[in-house]
Structures are given as structure tokens and as C-alpha cells.
Amino acid sequence: MKHVAYALSLLALSLPVMAGLGLKRSGWRVGQTINIEVRDADAGQLACLRFVADEVATFANIQLNFVAAGEWTAGLRRDVWLDVESQNGDVATGGHSSMGNTSFLREGMMLRMYPTSVEPTNARDCLEVRTIRHEVGHLLGLAHEHQHPLIPAPLTRQLVDDQPRIDRQFLEPFAERRLRSFHVTAYDQKSVMHYSMSITVGTARELQNAGRELAGIGPERTDEELYGYIYNIEYSPGDRALLRQMYPASH
Numbered sequence: 353m354k355h356v357a358y359a360l361s362l363l364a365l366s367l368p369v370m371a372g373l374g375l376k377r378s379g380w381r382v383g384q385t386i387n388i389e390v391r392d393a394d395a396g397q398l399a400c401l402r403f404v405a406d407e408v409a410t411f412a413n414i415q416l417n418f419v420a421a422g423e424w425t426a427g428l429r430r431d432v433w434l435d436v437e438s439q440n441g442d443v444a445t446g447g448h449s450s451m452g453n454t455s456f457l458r459e460g461m462m463l464r465m466y467p468t469s470v471e472p473t474n475a476r477d478c479l480e481v482r483t484i485r486h487e488v489g490h491l492l493g494l495a496h497e498h499q500h501p502l503i504p505a506p507l508t509r510q511l512v513d514d515q516p517r518i519d520r521q522f523l524e525p526f527a528e529r530r531l532r533s534f535h536v537t538a539y540d541q542k543s544v545m546h547y548s549m550s551i552t553v554g555t556a557r558e559l560q561n562a563g564r565e566l567a568g569i570g571p572e573r574t575d576e577e578l579y580g581y582i583y584n585i586e587y588s589p590g591d592r593a594l595l596r597q598m599y600p601a602s603h
């Protein structure tokens with residue numbers, strides 16, 4: 353039995369479950385430190401950014417150095433500006449980021465976050481940790497997972513219906529020409545780079561009829577209209593494997 357378990361673990365090691373779309377040339381050097389000047393973040397928000405930086409460094413050979421604008425030291429090269437917009441009302445949190453280092457020293461990010469009322473002690477205390485992970489994913493060169501060419505068509509139709517105010521170029525799968533600059537691996541419904549969405553019964557049936565896996569779709573709702581949802585907070589195993597390939601360990 354012991355031998356069988358060993359053989360299985362070797363097999364698992366040799367088949368990393370890479371998933372997603374990652375730039376072939378992110379513009380960042382493997383192992384480099386990306387210095388990010390953070391404007392207008394409170395201490396808790398800054399702590400949340402650093403939790404994500406520490407997490408990324410456990411699976412990708414890249415360092416994210418978040419420094420508050422007031423603590424910037426002369427001579428430190430600034431790679432990215434990050435503006436934090438604090439929200440008090442009910443405006444949704446969100447953000448945006450450059451994808452990779454494409455415009456040399458002029459990269460920008462924005463995160464809309466609630467002010468922190470409790471000092472966070474780990475990433476789970478951070479309300480916007482999904483948003484931080486998603487935007488950091490873009491900065492490191494990951495594209496939107498729902499724009500993967502292998503996303504089932506009913507999901508794209510639903511996403512376009514659900515998000516009438518978002519330009520279709522951010523919702524629909526990438527065209528062949530655009531895909532050439534990316535590592536294209538499996539479509540991953542658990543990727544943090546996937547937009548959150550609900551999935552109707554009709555859509556789920558269509559997927560079942562097409563023999564698609566429903567893995568990653570949340571628990572069935574009692575509501576007749578909705579079957580489930582995609583809402584990914586963590587870097588999925590696929591996200592981690594792809595970032596590990598893009599930023600491999602040096603040994």
C-alpha cells in the first residue's frame with residue numbers, strides 16, 4: 353500500500369494542474385522585487401496587501417513590496433503606483449490593474465476598499481482579499497479566466513446578460529490573435545481571475561447536456577431560478593501552478 357501511495361504522489365507531482373491565461377512575457381524578471389507605492393491606505397489596508405504579497409511568495413518566485421507613500425525612501429525604484437480609495441457607503445469594492453509590466457515604470461493599480469476598523473491578523477480578516485488577489489494576479493500577468501477560449505458558451509451568454517454595463521471586450525473570450533501572447537492552459541472555474549456570477553438552472557442543464565463538469569459551482573439554491581454561483585476568493589491550485597511556471601524557483 354505504501355508503494356502505491358508513493359507512486360500516486362509522484363504522479364501528482366509530475367502533473368501540475370496549471371490553469372488559466374498568463375502572459376508569456378509579463379515584463380517582470382523572475383525573482384525580482386516589484387516596488388509598489390501605496391497612496392492613501394490605512395494601516396489595516398496595507399497589512400492586507402502584505403498578507404497577499406507573503407502568500408504569492410510561497411508559490412511564485414516574485415516579491416511584492418508594498419510601501420506606504422509616507423514611508424518611501426529616496427533611491428527606491430518605483431515600479432507601480434497603487435491608489436487606495438476608501439469606501440464608506442454601499443458602493444461595491446473593486447479595482448483595476450495594469451496587466452504585467454507593459455509600459456515600463458508607469459504601471460498603475462487602484463483598489464476600492466473599506467477602511468479597516470479591526471486590525472487584521474491574517475488574510476481572512478480582510479474584506480477585499482478576493483479583489484486584492486485578483487488585481488495582483490493582473491499585475492503579475494494573468495488575464496480574466498472567464499475570457500478563456502474554453503469557457504462554455506452558456507456562461508459567456510449569462511455573464512453578458514448579467515453585466516450590461518461592462519464592455520463586452522472584458523467579458524467575451526479572447527480572439528485567437530490575442531491569445532498568442534499568453535500561456536493557454538485549462539479553463540478553471542475556481543480561478544480568482546474569474547468574474548463572480550450566478551448560474552441559472554437552464555444554464556446548468558445545458559452544461560450537463562454538453563457533458564461539462566459542474567465542479568466549482570456552488571451549492572444548489574432553494575430559489576428556483578438560480579442553480580449556483582461562481583465566487584472564488586482564493587488563488588486556485590491552477591492559478592498557483594501557472595504563476596509558479598511564470599515565476600519558477602531558481603534552483
Ligand SMILES: [Zn+2]
Pocket residue numbers: 486490496
Ligand atoms: Zn479583472
